[in-house]
Amino acid sequence: MKPRIFSGMQPTGELHIGNYLGALRNWARIQHDYEPIFCIVDQHAITVRQDPKRLRESCEQVAALYLAAGLDPGHSAVFVQSQIAAHVELAWIFTCTVPFGWLGRMTQFKAKLQQAGQKHDAVGTGLFVYPVLMAADILLYQASVVPVGDDQSQHMELTRNIAQRFNSLYGKTFVVPETRLPSVGARIMGLDDPTRKMSKSAGSPNHAVSLLDPPGRVRKVIGRAVTDSEPGVDWSGPGPGVKNLLTIFQAFGDWTDGQMERHFAGMRYGSLKKEVTAMVNAKLEPIQRRYGELMDSRDYLRGVLRDSADRVAPIAEATMRRARKRTGLYGL
Numbered sequence: 001m002k003p004r005i006f007s008g009m010q011p012t013g014e015l016h017i018g019n020y021l022g023a024l025r026n027w028a029r030i031q032h033d034y035e036p037i038f039c040i041v042d043q044h045a046i047t048v049r050q051d052p053k054r055l056r057e058s059c060e061q062v063a064a065l066y067l068a069a070g071l072d073p074g075h076s077a078v079f080v081q082s083q084i085a086a087h088v089e090l091a092w093i094f095t096c097t098v099p100f101g102w103l104g105r106m107t108q109f110k111a112k113l114q115q116a117g118q119k120h121d122a123v124g125t126g127l128f129v130y131p132v133l134m135a136a137d138i139l140l141y142q143a144s145v146v147p148v149g150d151d152q153s154q155h156m157e158l159t160r161n162i163a164q165r166f167n168s169l170y171g172k173t174f175v176v177p178e179t180r181l182p183s184v185g186a187r188i189m190g191l192d193d194p195t196r197k198m199s200k201s202a203g204s205p206n207h208a209v210s211l212l213d214p215p216g217r218v219r220k221v222i223g224r225a226v227t228d229s230e231p232g233v234d235w236s237g238p239g240p241g242v243k244n245l246l247t248i249f250q251a252f253g254d255w256t257d258g259q260m261e262r263h264f265a266g267m268r269y270g271s272l273k274k275e276v277t278a279m280v281n282a283k284l285e286p287i288q289r290r291y292g293e294l295m296d297s298r299d300y301l302r303g304v305l306r307d308s309a310d311r312v313a314p315i316a317e318a319t320m321r322r323a324r325k326r327t328g329l330y331g332l
């Protein structure tokens with residue numbers, strides 16, 4: 001049997017090229033080497049306030065993007081987290097297993113707390129225990145590989161620690177999963193500020209390229225991307241903005257380092273931006289076309305989500321039976 005992979009994304013805001021290059025494209029590429037399970041994590045999304053109607057719609061939009069980006073629903077399970085109640089049940093068991101300090105050390109939580117001016121009353125408890133739910137997502141399906149972007153590395157380390165802790169307290173129950181990062185594009189940076197990773201919640205209009213952006217907007221945002229005061233690409237040490245543009249091109253185009261150097265060394269920034277824009281638009285066009293078709297076939301999309309949830313439910317239930325039994329919970 002092929003090893004199992006699990007990964008997921010939050011259905012909040014529009015997916016951007018960081019989500020695609022760091023995760024989604026990698027999923028599509030490796031899916032046939034594994035038994036793949038891909039989730040749309042709506043329960044993670046409600047750690048911050050969401051508009052209920054919009055959240056439900058976003059789940060189907062993200063499902064359409066997963067398929068448009070190449071996930072094969074005949075092979076990969078594609079479902080929404082809240083369709084399987086066991087995620088939160090296992091998360092509770094883990095919440096009772098994990099020391100408070102482990103969660104307090106998570107840098108994403110610390111950053112959120114800082115954004116809230118260190119006011120503990122201004123951040124939800126869900127944000128604090130969020131990584132425990134993520135561990136439950138993965139361990140519930142006994143996944144051995146988790147393809148994600150670099151920003152999830154710390155959460156993955158915690159997931160491994162939770163699996164190991166549970167196994168040592170209660171006996172071997174969970175597979176300890178490996179993290180798998182893409183070789184190029186594991187951390188795409190903001191176009192307006194290349195010292196910060198590209199994120200959905202950044203707010204500024206020139207920060208990210210969304211997977212659904214029309215070509216004109218892509219041109220504008222990349223055209224305004226921050227570079228530096230050099231006249232052209234200094235191959236021996238490009239600044240962070242230029243490096244980010246080169247990474248975006250290389251990841252989308254699958255060019256080797258040698259090809260990149262031969263083509264881009266010394267190139268003026270205006271030309272670099274034109275080339276990156278052309279590459280991004282060429283790669284987004286088929287995704288957007290397929291996305292449009294899928295959004296017009298809602299019944300099909302909903303069928304994929306339903307069938308996938310039915311397919312993975314027995315795996316989740318088998319794990320839950322063992323976890324309940326091991327921890328001594330009465331209801332089996």
Ligand code: TYM
Nearest residue numbers: 007008009010018019022023134137148149186187188198
């Ligand atoms: P989320 O929704 O923030 O991001 C989804 C995926 O996109 C990757 N990513 C990036 N990759 C490269 N550059 C970027 N700028 C960039 N921004 C995001 C993320 O690394 C991720 O792989 N906690 C997760 C969701 C989650 C999950 C899971 C993931 C919940 N349960 C179980 C894997 C397994 C998150 O918020 O991802």
